[in-house]
């Protein structure tokens with residue numbers, strides 16, 4: 001399969017390295033992935049024969065300006081033109097999340113789907129704002145929109161809800177869905193760091209969003225929760241209708257006090273749906289030891305589904321990070337290659 005990648009930051013670079021590491025595994029499964037183009041905001045690399053990934057990865061260790069890459073580097077980006085000429089099967093969209101406009105990713109995805117190209121993405125903005133429109137377009141064109149990375153990266157939230165709870169009605173979703181805030185809370189607790197110091201470490205490790213206020217003010221949790229709600233509960237809820245709280249007000253003293261009570265602070269997003277109404281919100285909660293998400297620490301995340309006929313299902317792990325995020329992009333590509341249809 002031929003791929004084009006838009007966004008060559010933390011996740012994009014990790015994805016390239018992963019493809020190099022997994023080359024033999026992929027070949028053994030009969031999966032040949034050829035990268036035709038990689039775009040950043042103002043430059044890119046294009047090679048219709050397939051980019052030499054090892055060479056480009058080495059080049060990128062030293063330089064960030066792809067225009068100066070000797071084989072196919074260029075500095076004027078025209079995606080429409082590229083998609084017309086490069087004949088790719090899958091567009092991998094990895095630009096920064098914008099929860100207000102979804103751009104630039106929303107436009108990238110619409111162009112690709114309209115041209116009959118599958119889209120695999122880590123970008124939550126377009127899925128939050130235009131999930132139904134994009135899936136309709138994908139269906140009309142007979143291609144897939146793969147969003148496994150948008151609701152917790154490596155944590156298999158979408159697959160768990162759609163595949164493992166198939167046939168059941170999900171009545172509540174409770175999620176610890178943001179690795180950055182959970183990591184900050186743990187660093188403050190264990191190393192007695194201030195909130196600001198812990199956030200800087202999360203940023204250095206590449207787990208925070210390009211705009212970290214999305215993490216610490218609760219919007220990333222809210223976005224993931226809303227995508228899960230709209231996909232799994234077949235609703236069309238909007239960000240502006242829900243109450244969202246972050247963690248920026250918490251102090252080391254609050255955390256220590258909770259510890260003495262045998263409790264831990266966690267940023268929790270929760271949706272409860274009955275026949276009459278739906279309640280959705282994100283808030284900092286003090287969990288006690290009996291709560292299924294109490295032991296989800298550090299960069300790990302977790303989700304608990306309650307369903308009518310398949311009971312409760314709690315999935316824990318899926319640490320945030322550029323490598324697990326890249327691996328969840330590859331997971332979606334493999335699922336696509338196997339011919340499974342996830343979003344039905």
Ligand SMILES: NC(=O)C1=CN([C@@H]2O[C@H](COP(=O)(O)OP(=O)(O)OC[C@H]3O[C@@H](n4cnc5c(N)ncnc54)[C@H](OP(=O)(O)O)[C@@H]3O)[C@@H](O)[C@H]2O)C=CC1
Nearest residue numbers: 007008009010011040041095096097104122123210321325
């Ligand atoms: N980091 C993580 O652990 C995870 C991230 N995600 C999601 O993955 C996506 C990427 O995250 P991450 O790699 O950390 O982000 P980065 O900020 O590290 O990288 C973003 C990349 O997108 C490029 N870009 C920005 N605007 C455009 C544009 N208009 N056209 C082409 N390229 C553009 C940037 O180019 P330039 O450098 O030239 O500006 C950069 O290469 C985000 O949507 C994020 O929410 C999901 C799960 C986990």
Ligand SMILES: N[C@@H](CC=O)C(=O)O
Nearest residue numbers: 178179180207209320
């Ligand atoms: N910033 C996010 C990255 C994955 O979505 C997080 O911290 O979990």
